[in-house]
Amino acid sequence: MIINEVSAPPALTAFARLIGPERTVRLRRAAEEIRERLAGGTLWHVNSTPAGGGVAEMLQTLLPVYTELGVRARWAVIGGTDEFFRITKRLGVALYGSDDGPLGAREHAAYLRSLSTDAAELLGMIGPRDIVVLHDHQTAGLAPRIADRTATTLWRCHVGVDEPTPASELGWDFIGPLLDGVRSLVFSVDRHVPARFSDRSVHVLPPFISPFGYKNAELGMDTVRACLDHCGLGAQDATAPPAVRTPLGPVRLRSAPTVHREGTRRAGAPLVTQISRWDRLKDMGGVLDAFTGHVPQGHLALVGPDPAAIADDTEQRFWYADCVRRWQDLTPAQRARVTLVALPMADLAENALLVNGLQRSSDVVVQKSLAEGFGLTVAEAMWKRRVVVGSAVGGIRAQITDGVDGFLLSDPADLAGLGALLNTAIGSEVDGISIGARAHQRVHTDFLADREVTTTAAMLTQERMATS
Incomplete structure (x- = not known):
């Protein structure tokens, strides 16, 4: 287990200007309620990775906000063997509704065995006044060891499936009993709450974006073009400068992405982009097939x-290789209209900036997930006023109002349907500026960090009232 220290420049003043005085008053009042509930203790967040994925990105934003609000907060990251992460990957796929391999007694024992060291380390750091938030299925096995040693332990689930399946029920059989001692359960999407928890204290709290971080900050056109060039997507075969300007200071573009392309993107061609993990459920291969088979224009x-x-x-290498193979199997004319980019992760600021620049360069951002917990890449693109096309699953459906602030694909397996939506989205009949403006406002209203703090305060107040 590591303690992930997060340092960030003060941003509360700028955030207060963004959300306005009424929301700022509610934010400060909520922070005061959390401090009173802690009574000198610490608010802990525990997850499985310090970088990569929506949970890590949220915590990188949230902890500095809590610090500026006077709330003592810390972030612990569990370790794990390769076997542990293979099991938790399989478990995550199950919770998304698909069968990806056995989840029996042997896997359960190995899962708990791997977490035993983390549980012992965490017990050496937490105290009876502390509040611990455990994130996702990787940490659920810590709950039986720590729940009676804290003021409150919450378990937060960022994954799920809209309709239960035999595989998802098996996944909940695996971790459900581990959560018996947890005071409250927190889900990102109301449809993802299993019926088995109907008698439990359950809250719904969507994730949020950071509007001032490298991934979402406003960028000048020179910086956007440099990001595009660095990723091999410039209209010409240009070379990006070694450093670019951002509102947070200069960022060096020192790590070269791995790019599969044939020639250069045609000048003026609409750019359609999906940015996500190389994951079966993100269905990058399906996006490639839909685009090359049904969208005659654009890149x-x-x-x-x-x-x-x-x-x-542990499965990203497989699905990345699958996309590369599919790309290689295309005709030369098709390959010329598709670029695969694997972004470096050594410098998180550089990585986030490249994502920002690519989203801002895109005419349409896609998220064709087969299943989705929430899908923060959707909110990120909406914040940048992009036209977003996403599958009507999980949290994507909770973010996009079809035809108003984006477009929803009713059947995520419908490649021709995705092609038709993409043709519509990049066509002249769509007012992308108006859709983008409404998308930005939706994120401003519902998916910023103050909602996280105010909802957390409300949850803790409700728990105190229920136990008093």
């Missing part, structure tokens, strides 16, 4: 992290 960029860089996801 597609499939962008994900270096597949070897995310410790808690």
Whole structure:
């Protein structure tokens, strides 16, 4: 287990200007309620990776906000063997509704055995006034060891499936009993709460974006073009400068992405982009097939992290290689309209900036997930006023109002349907500026960090009232 220290420049003043005085008053009042509930203790967040994925990105934003608000907060990251992460990957797929391999007694024993060291280390750091938030299935096995040693232990689930399946029920059989001592359960999407928890204290709290971080800050056009050039997507075969300007200071573009392309993107061609993990459920291969089979114009960029860089996801290499193979099997004319980009992860600021620049360069951002917990890449693109096309699953459906602030694909397996939506989205009949403006406002209203703090305060107040 490591303690992930987060340092960030003060941002509360700028955030207060963004959300306005009424929301700022509610935010400060909520922070005061959390401090009173802690009574000198610490608010802990525990997850499985210090970088990569929505949970890590949220915590990198949230902890500095709590610090500026006077709330003592810390972030612990569990370790794990390769076997542990293979099991938790399989478990995550099950909770998304698909069968990815056995989850029996042997796997359960190995899962708990791997977490025993983390549990012992965490017990040496927490105290009876502390509040611990355990994130996702990787940490659920800590709950039986720590729940009676804290003021409150919450378990937060960022994954799920809209309709139960035999595989998802098996996944909940695996971790459900481990959560018996947890005071409250927190889900990102109300449809993902299993019926088995109907008698439990359950809250719904969507994730949030950071509007001032490298991934979402406003960028000048020179910086956006440099990001595009660095990823091999410039209209010409240009070379990006060694450093670019951002509102947070200069960022060096020192790590070269791995790029699969044939020639250069045609000048003026609409850019359609999906940025996500190389994961079966993100269905990058399906996006490639839909675009090359049904969209006669534009250029597609499939962008994900270096597949070897995310410790808690051991299958990214396979799905990345699958996309590369599919790309290689295309005709030369098709390959010329598709670029695959694996972004470096060594410098998180550089990685986030490249994602920002690529989203801002895109005419349409896609998230064709087969299942989705929430899908923060959707909110990120909406914040940048992009036209977003996403599958009507999980949290994507909770973010996009079809035809108002984006477009929803009713059947995520419908490649022709995705092609039709993409043709509509990049066509002249769509007012992308108006859709983008409404998308930005939706994120401003519902998916910023003050909602996290105010909802956390409300949950803790409700718990105190229920136990008093």
